[in-house]
Amino acid sequence: MIELFDVTKRFGSETAVDGISLRVERGELCALVGTSGCGKSTTLRMINRLIEHSAGEIHLDGQPVRNFDEQALRRRIGYVIQSTGLFPHWPVARNIGLVPRLLKWPRARIQMRVEELMSLLGLPMASFADKYPHQLSGGQAQRVGVARALAADPDILLMDEPFGALDPITRDTLQEELRDLQSRLHKTIVFVTHDMDEALRLADRLVVMDAGRIVQQGAPLDLLRDPADDFVASLLGGDDRGFKEAALTRVEERMLPLSPRLIARARVHREATLRQALAVMFREHADRLTVIDDEDMPVGELSLRRLVGARPHE
Amino acid sequence: MTPGLAAGLRRWGVPLVWLGLLLLASLGMAELEAVFRWLEPDSREVIYRRTEFLTLLGRHLLVVGVASLLAIVAGVGAAVLVTRPFGRDFLPLVAQFASMGQTFPPVAVLALAVPVLGFGTLPIIVALLLYGLLPIVRNSLAGLQGIDPAVHEAARGMGMSRGQVLRQVELPLAAPVILAGVRTSVTINIATAALGATVGASNLGDPIISGIVNGNTAYIVQGALLIGLLALTVDSAFERLLGWRRIRFR
Ligand SMILES: Nc1ncnc2c1ncn2[C@@H]1O[C@H](COP(=O)(O)OP(=O)(O)OP(=O)(O)O)[C@@H](O)[C@H]1O
Ligand SMILES: [Mg+2]
Numbered sequence: 001m002i003e004l005f006d007v008t009k010r011f012g013s014e015t016a017v018d019g020i021s022l023r024v025e026r027g028e029l030c031a032l033v034g035t036s037g038c039g040k041s042t043t044l045r046m047i048n049r050l051i052e053h054s055a056g057e058i059h060l061d062g063q064p065v066r067n068f069d070e071q072a073l074r075r076r077i078g079y080v081i082q083s084t085g086l087f088p089h090w091p092v093a094r095n096i097g098l099v100p101r102l103l104k105w106p107r108a109r110i111q112m113r114v115e116e117l118m119s120l121l122g123l124p125m126a127s128f129a130d131k132y133p134h135q136l137s138g139g140q141a142q143r144v145g146v147a148r149a150l151a152a153d154p155d156i157l158l159m160d161e162p163f164g165a166l167d168p169i170t171r172d173t174l175q176e177e178l179r180d181l182q183s184r185l186h187k188t189i190v191f192v193t194h195d196m197d198e199a200l201r202l203a204d205r206l207v208v209m210d211a212g213r214i215v216q217q218g219a220p221l222d223l224l225r226d227p228a229d230d231f232v233a234s235l236l237g238g239d240d241r242g243f244k245e246a247a248l249t250r251v252e253e254r255m256l257p258l259s260p261r262l263i264a265r266a267r268v269h270r271e272a273t274l275r276q277a278l279a280v281m282f283r284e285h286a287d288r289l290t291v292i293d294d295e296d297m298p299v300g301e302l303s304l305r306r307l308v309g310a311r312p313h314e
Numbered sequence: 315m316t317p318g319l320a321a322g323l324r325r326w327g328v329p330l331v332w333l334g335l336l337l338l339a340s341l342g343m344a345e346l347e348a349v350f351r352w353l354e355p356d357s358r359e360v361i362y363r364r365t366e367f368l369t370l371l372g373r374h375l376l377v378v379g380v381a382s383l384l385a386i387v388a389g390v391g392a393a394v395l396v397t398r399p400f401g402r403d404f405l406p407l408v409a410q411f412a413s414m415g416q417t418f419p420p421v422a423v424l425a426l427a428v429p430v431l432g433f434g435t436l437p438i439i440v441a442l443l444l445y446g447l448l449p450i451v452r453n454s455l456a457g458l459q460g461i462d463p464a465v466h467e468a469a470r471g472m473g474m475s476r477g478q479v480l481r482q483v484e485l486p487l488a489a490p491v492i493l494a495g496v497r498t499s500v501t502i503n504i505a506t507a508a509l510g511a512t513v514g515a516s517n518l519g520d521p522i523i524s525g526i527v528n529g530n531t532a533y534i535v536q537g538a539l540l541i542g543l544l545a546l547t548v549d550s551a552f553e554r555l556l557g558w559r560r561i562r563f564r
Binding site for chain 1: 462464465466467468469470471472473474475478483486487
């Protein structure tokens with residue numbers, strides 16, 4: 001659990017972070033969003049003390065971070081940055097084993113852990129262990145970055161725009177993998193991003209910052225439905241907020257049982273999002289879809305009225 | 315021949331050839347008497363015999379070696395210090411010194427060192443040290459400052475101490491650039507050390523100075539030949555060393 005109490009950071013006369021309070025529960029993924037320069041990275045780096053906060057308190061599992069030895073603190077917090085920061089003179093396996101080696105794990109244990117992580121992140125040992133970072137693609141390098149952060153099995157992970165420099169398809173894959181990892185590992189994660197879709201897709205809690213302050217925080221759906229002000233509304237996509245909300249809800253949550261009417265020709269999977277269902281309707285010029293399961297069996301139907309959540313008499 | 319030895323020979327072949335020629339020339343200069351006689355028909359003696367060439371070579375190497383070693387320690391040390399958080403204030407000063415000093419001719423350093431330190435080996439070591447310091451400081455600074463800030467951030471963020479970052483990340487990454495500076499420094503100093511003969515230090519500069527004083531071209535050629543071969547040996551060895559580092563992680 002990470003807690004920030006009224007935390008402020010000043011660089012000279014400039015206030016980069018201005019009295020923010022935040023609580024990230026164990027196992028929660030908290031996304032920090034906001035315009036450039038609003039203090040997201042500074043907030044992150046105060047947690048692992050790469051930057052010392054000027055005022056307020058930061059607690060890790062109830063302990064002030066200042067009570068920890070700086071190095072010991074960082075070794076139990078995973079850290080992933082956009083440009084990876086992999087050591088160019090070390091091969092992949094050595095890069096991943098960095099923190100375990102700092103913690104003086106026995107050789108054999110490090111070796112085992114590195115192998116485990118490489119297979120977890122889809123980096124076959126045989127082809128990647130001895131490669132140098134400059135021989136990797138952006139997506140592969142970022143996977144190594146994530147593996148390195150996870151190496152000593154930290155409870156906490158800080159990620160600063162980890163997928164920001166990747167193409168949309170690779171980014172999509174890595175987001176999916178992170179979700180998958182998170183559902184198994186239950187880390188406490190603070191995740192900075194500029195990509196609102198990424199934030200909405202991954203976050204349990206969304207924190208919107210502006211000029212060093214937190215403007216609004218809460219569950220992504222709550223923020224989408226009820227933004228505190230125009231800034232939050234426009235950051236979350238302005239009029240496109242509807243689509244973002246639709247992207248957060250699954251078809252199976254809205255579908256109705258199959259009606260006795262003729263079955264609709266256009267189909268959508270039950271785990272697709274409402275946004276995808278809407279796209280299918282648009283493409284197929286249909287206002288009703290048949291919902292199918294993994295075996296292609298119809299399990300329900302979804303009308304346009306039902307999809308948009310129209311009230312009965314309007 | 316074992317594969318390791320074969321690979322080593324292939325890698326170090328060129329410097330070894332120069333080294334062979336250097337030793338051959340030092341030991342067998344007298345064999346070339348006919349050539350030098352042709353070059354210098356009027357002199358009574360055409361082979362420099364006051365001191366053995368091998369001894370002169372040894373002294374030359376010693377002076378350059380000591381001066382370079384000191385220059386490396388001081389130069390890399392200074393660059394490391396001014397790139398630490400506590401030494402940042404001195405960074406502009408040292409950087410300026412390193413670029414300005416380069417315009418200072420070594421003869422001038424020597425001329426200034428003699429009145430202070432007297433004749434002999436000491437002033438030439440001081441002059442070489444000062445002069446050789448500059449490329450090393452300049453390159454060490456460039457190497458240390460050229461490291462991707464993200465690498466530094468990650469190193470600290472993973473929980474490495476400042477010492478660990480320096481030893482395991484900064485120095486290895488800056489090494490090729492630092493080594494290039496050392497190469498420049500040592501090569502220049504091999505030539506410059508000959509000036510030592512003018513202030514009473516005995517080395518491969520001796521035959522040259524003696525040749526100039528006595529009007530004996532053969533002496534000059536012998537000194538120059540050995541200094542040239544020594545410079546080529548050392549320079550080609552550095553070339554191999556640098557190429558090898560590049561292959562490893564560039
Ligand atoms: N080391 C520093 N020294 C002085 N000012 C700093 C330092 N680090 C950050 N700042 C300032 O603090 C403010 C917040 O910076 P920060 O890096 O936290 O922004 P950010 O939200 O991460 O922005 P971006 O989205 O562009 O990464 C900026 O105005 C920046 O100029
Ligand atoms: Mg940032």
